[in-house]
């Protein structure tokens with residue numbers, strides 16, 4: 001911190017900053033060694049204060065930094081989760097618009113790599129408008145629950161949703177399976193990963209479009225298929241999800257300025273830390289980690305800055321929109337999803353589905369209006385924010401935390417008491433979580449032979 005900043009603080013805040021740093025105090029050794037300096041006594045003290053973190057504080061910052069990120073946890077329900085060939089197939093599938101009903105929408109339409117796999121829209125648009133904001137996929141391999149309401153319990157079960165959702169890709173599972181089984185760039189890979197003995201035989205004898213969520217003709221065609229054929233298609237469809245999941249597990253966050261700051265702090269290079277985060281950003285970081293001033297860390301913790309859990313922060317209702325029940329419906333949906341961890345397409349033993357079994361015993365009543373805590377990594381590029389994209393800027397998000405709507409049931413936050421300068425500092429810190437993904441990485445680009453319409 002510079003004298004300029006300290007002088008701009010009101011006295012109680014300056015005292016607060018000193019108080020925060022009791023262990024190193026506002027008169028630590030760095031200051032003492034400069035007592036012969038002609039500079040005003042408070043300026044060097046201030047420089048020490050903003051950057052002088054105690055050992056426990058540094059340990060806390062390290063727990064939030066990218067260095068603490070482990071590989072995604074094993075996924076017992078997906079036996080190919082860490083298979084490179086499966087990821088290669090998943091890579092092709094992720095960018096393939098041919099999997100959609102009109103041949104124009106791929107996963108990458110709404111999860112654009114240069115936007116950290118979001119789409120920059122308030123709510124997403126595929127074949128039609130959806131009502132939710134596309135979350136980043138960066139680090140999603142670490143999450144036990146998928147979607148804002150957690151209605152799927154794995155990446156592979158999640159991937160099956162958009163393929164058949166009318167507003168997203170609007171296809172049917174038979175059409176998807178037929179395409180994968182006959183496309184010359186996909187079929188051989190599929191066979192290498194899953195074998196040809198998946199009971200499908202000649203797919204061209206199946207109807208072109210059929211599935212349980214299609215239009216009435218497509219549903220009728222699905223019902224007319226033999227139970228054995230429906231089962232074989234479901235197995236192949238689940239496999240397609242598993243390959244996409246293997247690919248998504250490779251989409252990991254890159255370091256942000258915040259991460260470099262923590263590294264430099266640990267290395268003890270004060271000049272470097274000063275160049276990495278501005279005084280204002282550091283001040284915001286101090287607020288973010290100060291449990292006495294903000295509750296952020298309760299929900300946004302760990303190296304992905306999320307506890308991967310569901311919370312009520314007063315966003316279930318919005319102007320002109322019906323209330324979004326969030327986790328209340330998500331729990332009920334994941335428990336009956338045939339592609340969940342306990343289902344017959346899962347590669348896990350029931351023993352390995354502890355989270356889902358635990359969930360089955362939970363009471364849903366208190367879950368109304370809860371949404372999954374999103375990662376804060378990459379924030380400068382993942383807006384608009386919240387499950388419905390209601391906030392265009394981080395300023396608006398913080399404004400919401402300062403005056404959340406009153407009266408929401410089981411609300412988990414209280415109004416954030418920050419003055420305008422502190423709010424700006426918090427926003428500045430959040431903007432330093434600017435890590436991207438390496439766009440030169442061929443895994444994150446469309447496969448070289450993919451048609452250019454994958455991004456539209």
Ligand code: HEC
Pocket residue numbers: 094105106107108109110111123124125126127130132133134135136137140143145146147148149155158159160162163167168169244248372
């Ligand atoms: C029309 C745009 C659109 C398309 C196409 C699309 N998505 Fe999404 N995706 C979204 C939206 C919107 C959400 C959030 C929906 C919700 O939570 O209800 C989402 C959520 C997700 C999530 C959950 C992330 C998390 O942390 O909870 C994953 C993973 C994902 N999509 C992967 C995919 C894959 C794989 C495909 C292709 C098979 C795909 N998406 C196609 C818009 C899209």
Ligand code: HEC
Pocket residue numbers: 148294295296297298299300310311312313315316370371372373374375376379382384385386387388394397401412413416426430
């Ligand atoms: C009780 C848990 C909880 C606390 C405390 C909390 N958050 Fe959140 N945060 C959430 C949830 C849940 C969402 C998503 C809400 C939604 O989608 O409607 C969210 C969303 C956000 C977003 C939007 C991210 C995105 O990609 O959409 C930001 C930014 C954010 N929080 C920052 C903060 C900051 C800064 C603090 C401290 C002042 C904080 N949060 C405190 C749970 C919490």
